[in-house]
Amino acid sequence: MDGSGGGLRALAEARGPELVIFDCDGVLIDSEPISLGCLTAALNGIGVAIDVETVRARFAGTSMPSIMGHVANDYGVAAPEGFVERVKADTLAAFDRELAAMAGIAEAVRALGIPSCVASSSDPVRLSHTLTLTGLMPLFAGRVFSSAEVARGKPFPDLFLHAAERMGAQPSACLVVEDSVPGVTAARAAGMSVVGFTGGGHWGHDPAGADLAAAGAARVFSDHRDLAAVIAALA
Secondary structure: OOOOHHHHHHHHHHHOOOEEEEOOEOOOEOOHHHHHHHHHHHHHHOOOOOOHHHHHHHHOOOOHHHHHHHHHHHHOOOOOOOHHHHHHHHHHHHHHHHOOEOOOHHHHHHOOOOOEEEEEOOOHHHHHHHHHHOOOHHHHOOOEEEHHHOOOOOOOOHHHHHHHHHHOOOHHHEEEEEOOHHHHHHHHHOOOEEEEEOOOHHHOOOOOOHHHHHHOOOOEEOOHHHHHHHHHHHO
Protein backbone atom coordinates (compact mmCIF):
# COMPACT_ATOMS: atom_id res chain seq x y z
CA MET A 1 0.00 0.00 0.00
CA ASP A 2 1.21 3.52 -0.80
CA GLY A 3 1.48 5.26 2.55
CA SER A 4 2.50 8.60 1.07
CA GLY A 5 0.39 11.74 1.35
CA GLY A 6 0.22 11.85 -2.44
CA GLY A 7 -1.21 8.34 -2.59
CA LEU A 8 -3.87 9.08 0.00
CA ARG A 9 -4.77 12.28 -1.74
CA ALA A 10 -5.08 10.57 -5.12
CA LEU A 11 -7.33 7.91 -3.58
CA ALA A 12 -9.56 10.54 -1.96
CA GLU A 13 -9.84 12.50 -5.19
CA ALA A 14 -10.71 9.33 -7.12
CA ARG A 15 -13.63 8.72 -4.76
CA GLY A 16 -14.81 12.31 -4.88
CA PRO A 17 -14.84 14.79 -1.98
CA GLU A 18 -16.44 14.04 1.36
CA LEU A 19 -16.67 17.72 2.31
CA VAL A 20 -17.07 20.87 0.22
CA ILE A 21 -15.66 24.03 1.80
CA PHE A 22 -16.97 27.28 0.34
CA ASP A 23 -15.31 30.63 0.59
CA CYS A 24 -17.99 33.25 1.20
CA ASP A 25 -17.23 36.60 -0.46
CA GLY A 26 -17.18 36.21 -4.21
CA VAL A 27 -18.38 32.60 -4.06
CA LEU A 28 -21.61 32.49 -2.05
CA ILE A 29 -22.40 36.20 -2.17
CA ASP A 30 -21.56 38.82 -4.80
CA SER A 31 -19.91 41.07 -2.26
CA GLU A 32 -16.48 41.74 -3.69
CA PRO A 33 -17.38 44.67 -6.00
CA ILE A 34 -19.06 46.35 -3.03
CA SER A 35 -16.38 45.66 -0.43
CA LEU A 36 -13.48 46.44 -2.77
CA GLY A 37 -15.11 49.74 -3.71
CA CYS A 38 -15.60 50.69 -0.06
CA LEU A 39 -12.03 49.74 0.81
CA THR A 40 -10.59 51.66 -2.13
CA ALA A 41 -12.51 54.81 -1.23
CA ALA A 42 -11.44 54.53 2.41
CA LEU A 43 -7.78 54.03 1.50
CA ASN A 44 -7.88 57.00 -0.86
CA GLY A 45 -9.32 59.01 2.01
CA ILE A 46 -6.23 58.42 4.18
CA GLY A 47 -3.79 59.25 1.40
CA VAL A 48 -3.17 55.87 -0.23
CA ALA A 49 -3.01 56.38 -4.00
CA ILE A 50 -4.57 53.14 -5.21
CA ASP A 51 -7.37 52.21 -7.61
CA VAL A 52 -10.00 49.52 -7.25
CA GLU A 53 -8.36 47.18 -9.75
CA THR A 54 -5.10 47.25 -7.78
CA VAL A 55 -7.04 46.67 -4.57
CA ARG A 56 -8.76 43.68 -6.20
CA ALA A 57 -5.51 42.21 -7.49
CA ARG A 58 -3.62 42.65 -4.23
CA PHE A 59 -6.21 42.25 -1.50
CA ALA A 60 -9.21 40.19 -2.65
CA GLY A 61 -9.60 37.21 -0.35
CA THR A 62 -7.26 38.69 2.28
CA SER A 63 -8.13 39.57 5.87
CA MET A 64 -8.21 43.20 7.04
CA PRO A 65 -5.20 42.82 9.39
CA SER A 66 -3.13 41.53 6.48
CA ILE A 67 -4.38 44.32 4.20
CA MET A 68 -3.46 47.02 6.68
CA GLY A 69 -0.04 45.47 7.18
CA HIS A 70 0.58 45.63 3.43
CA VAL A 71 -0.63 49.23 3.27
CA ALA A 72 1.74 50.26 6.05
CA ASN A 73 4.70 48.41 4.52
CA ASP A 74 4.14 49.25 0.86
CA TYR A 75 2.62 52.73 1.01
CA GLY A 76 4.05 54.03 4.27
CA VAL A 77 0.59 54.94 5.54
CA ALA A 78 -0.54 53.95 9.03
CA ALA A 79 -4.32 53.75 9.35
CA PRO A 80 -5.77 56.22 11.87
CA GLU A 81 -7.50 54.93 14.96
CA GLY A 82 -10.89 53.43 14.15
CA PHE A 83 -10.18 53.17 10.43
CA VAL A 84 -10.83 49.43 10.11
CA GLU A 85 -14.04 49.68 12.12
CA ARG A 86 -15.30 52.52 9.88
CA VAL A 87 -14.52 50.54 6.73
CA LYS A 88 -16.39 47.55 8.12
CA ALA A 89 -19.39 49.70 9.08
CA ASP A 90 -19.51 51.43 5.69
CA THR A 91 -19.24 48.07 3.93
CA LEU A 92 -22.07 46.51 5.95
CA ALA A 93 -24.26 49.54 5.21
CA ALA A 94 -23.53 49.14 1.50
CA PHE A 95 -24.36 45.44 1.75
CA ASP A 96 -27.76 46.31 3.21
CA ARG A 97 -28.48 48.36 0.09
CA GLU A 98 -26.96 46.17 -2.63
CA LEU A 99 -25.88 42.66 -1.59
CA ALA A 100 -27.25 39.53 -3.24
CA ALA A 101 -26.49 35.82 -3.15
CA MET A 102 -24.75 34.36 -6.19
CA ALA A 103 -27.24 33.08 -8.74
CA GLY A 104 -27.97 29.39 -8.29
CA ILE A 105 -25.86 28.88 -5.17
CA ALA A 106 -28.70 27.89 -2.82
CA GLU A 107 -29.92 25.22 -5.23
CA ALA A 108 -26.37 23.98 -5.82
CA VAL A 109 -25.68 23.58 -2.10
CA ARG A 110 -28.96 21.77 -1.49
CA ALA A 111 -28.17 19.35 -4.31
CA LEU A 112 -24.66 18.46 -3.14
CA GLY A 113 -25.54 15.31 -1.25
CA ILE A 114 -22.39 15.64 0.90
CA PRO A 115 -21.55 17.89 3.87
CA SER A 116 -20.52 21.48 3.26
CA CYS A 117 -19.32 24.45 5.27
CA VAL A 118 -18.00 28.01 4.92
CA ALA A 119 -14.41 29.16 5.57
CA SER A 120 -13.91 32.88 5.03
CA SER A 121 -11.43 35.68 5.68
CA SER A 122 -14.35 37.84 6.83
CA ASP A 123 -14.91 38.40 10.54
CA PRO A 124 -17.76 36.55 12.29
CA VAL A 125 -20.02 39.62 12.51
CA ARG A 126 -19.79 40.26 8.78
CA LEU A 127 -20.28 36.58 7.96
CA SER A 128 -23.39 36.33 10.09
CA HIS A 129 -24.77 39.58 8.66
CA THR A 130 -24.20 38.76 5.00
CA LEU A 131 -25.28 35.13 5.10
CA THR A 132 -28.45 36.09 6.97
CA LEU A 133 -29.12 39.05 4.69
CA THR A 134 -28.91 36.87 1.57
CA GLY A 135 -30.95 34.00 3.03
CA LEU A 136 -28.06 31.53 2.97
CA MET A 137 -27.47 31.12 6.69
CA PRO A 138 -29.93 28.20 7.10
CA LEU A 139 -27.80 26.21 4.62
CA PHE A 140 -24.67 26.59 6.77
CA ALA A 141 -25.85 27.22 10.34
CA GLY A 142 -23.23 25.96 12.80
CA ARG A 143 -20.77 25.34 9.96
CA VAL A 144 -19.35 28.82 9.33
CA PHE A 145 -15.67 29.39 10.13
CA SER A 146 -13.78 32.68 10.14
CA SER A 147 -10.10 33.57 9.90
CA ALA A 148 -10.62 35.21 13.30
CA GLU A 149 -10.54 31.67 14.72
CA VAL A 150 -6.98 30.90 13.55
CA ALA A 151 -3.53 32.42 13.94
CA ARG A 152 -2.94 33.04 10.23
CA GLY A 153 -5.39 33.84 7.48
CA LYS A 154 -5.19 32.99 3.79
CA PRO A 155 -2.86 32.35 1.93
CA PHE A 156 -1.80 30.18 4.90
CA PRO A 157 -3.67 26.88 5.26
CA ASP A 158 -4.75 27.36 8.88
CA LEU A 159 -8.40 28.27 8.23
CA PHE A 160 -9.11 25.38 5.87
CA LEU A 161 -7.40 22.90 8.18
CA HIS A 162 -9.45 24.29 11.08
CA ALA A 163 -12.68 23.90 9.11
CA ALA A 164 -11.84 20.33 8.12
CA GLU A 165 -10.99 19.40 11.72
CA ARG A 166 -14.22 20.91 13.03
CA MET A 167 -16.18 19.04 10.37
CA GLY A 168 -14.38 15.75 11.07
CA ALA A 169 -12.90 15.44 7.58
CA GLN A 170 -9.40 14.62 6.39
CA PRO A 171 -7.85 17.45 4.33
CA SER A 172 -7.29 15.07 1.42
CA ALA A 173 -11.04 14.41 1.30
CA CYS A 174 -11.99 18.10 1.06
CA LEU A 175 -12.81 20.20 -1.98
CA VAL A 176 -12.55 23.98 -1.65
CA VAL A 177 -14.45 26.45 -3.85
CA GLU A 178 -12.53 29.73 -4.04
CA ASP A 179 -12.48 32.94 -6.05
CA SER A 180 -9.08 34.37 -5.04
CA VAL A 181 -5.45 33.46 -5.51
CA PRO A 182 -4.76 33.62 -1.73
CA GLY A 183 -7.67 31.24 -1.18
CA VAL A 184 -6.52 28.78 -3.83
CA THR A 185 -3.00 28.95 -2.44
CA ALA A 186 -4.27 28.27 1.08
CA ALA A 187 -6.33 25.28 -0.06
CA ARG A 188 -3.39 23.73 -1.89
CA ALA A 189 -1.14 24.33 1.13
CA ALA A 190 -3.74 22.49 3.25
CA GLY A 191 -3.49 19.46 0.97
CA MET A 192 -6.99 19.95 -0.42
CA SER A 193 -8.41 19.92 -3.93
CA VAL A 194 -9.67 23.31 -5.07
CA VAL A 195 -11.73 24.72 -7.91
CA GLY A 196 -11.93 28.37 -8.91
CA PHE A 197 -15.18 30.33 -9.25
CA THR A 198 -15.30 33.40 -11.51
CA GLY A 199 -19.01 34.22 -11.50
CA GLY A 200 -18.68 37.22 -9.19
CA GLY A 201 -18.91 40.78 -10.39
CA HIS A 202 -15.21 41.40 -9.72
CA TRP A 203 -14.16 38.75 -12.27
CA GLY A 204 -15.19 40.65 -15.40
CA HIS A 205 -11.49 41.26 -16.13
CA ASP A 206 -10.72 37.54 -16.54
CA PRO A 207 -13.72 35.18 -16.64
CA ALA A 208 -11.39 32.30 -17.57
CA GLY A 209 -9.64 32.66 -14.21
CA ALA A 210 -6.12 32.16 -15.54
CA ASP A 211 -4.52 33.28 -12.29
CA LEU A 212 -6.68 30.86 -10.26
CA ALA A 213 -5.62 28.00 -12.52
CA ALA A 214 -2.00 29.08 -12.26
CA ALA A 215 -2.29 29.08 -8.46
CA GLY A 216 -3.49 25.46 -8.48
CA ALA A 217 -7.25 25.38 -9.13
CA ALA A 218 -8.03 22.03 -10.78
CA ARG A 219 -10.92 23.57 -12.71
CA VAL A 220 -12.43 27.03 -13.12
CA PHE A 221 -16.17 27.65 -13.58
CA SER A 222 -18.45 30.68 -13.57
CA ASP A 223 -21.97 29.33 -13.00
CA HIS A 224 -23.07 27.51 -9.87
CA ARG A 225 -25.46 25.43 -11.98
CA ASP A 226 -22.29 23.67 -13.16
CA LEU A 227 -21.01 22.87 -9.65
CA ALA A 228 -22.25 19.27 -9.60
CA ALA A 229 -20.64 18.58 -12.98
CA VAL A 230 -17.38 20.22 -11.85
CA ILE A 231 -17.26 17.99 -8.77
CA ALA A 232 -18.12 14.88 -10.78
CA ALA A 233 -15.33 15.65 -13.25
CA LEU A 234 -12.78 15.60 -10.42
CA ALA A 235 -13.67 12.06 -9.33
